Amino acid sequence: MQSQQAKRLEKVADAISAIKDPLVRLAAAREARERFEQLELEQVKRLRREGATWSKIGALYGLTKQGAQQRFKSRIDAT
Structure with a gap:
């Protein structure tokens, strides 16, 4: 069963996919990705x-403790 959050995200993706102009669609997809990465x-x-x-954060991504640190630590330290 799909979670409410997953259903909401799917609706956003569907809305972006429905944009007719490919350049506008790409711009919307890029903007959504940037916003979700920031979140x-x-x-x-x-x-x-x-x-x-x-370790717990990494487990959400299927990563080890070290993998999670590599993915996020430098970005966290930079802010």
Whole structure:
């Protein structure tokens, strides 16, 4: 069964896919990706502040502790 969040994201993706002009569609997809990446980074930062381990964060991505650190740590430290 699909979660409510997944259904909402699917609707967003469908709306972007329905844009007729390919350049406008690409621009919308790029903007959505950038916004979701920022949201993702904010959530990782928040989890770390609240004491979540890199191992737990990595598990959400199918990564090891080291993999999660490589993916996010430098981006978190840069902000």
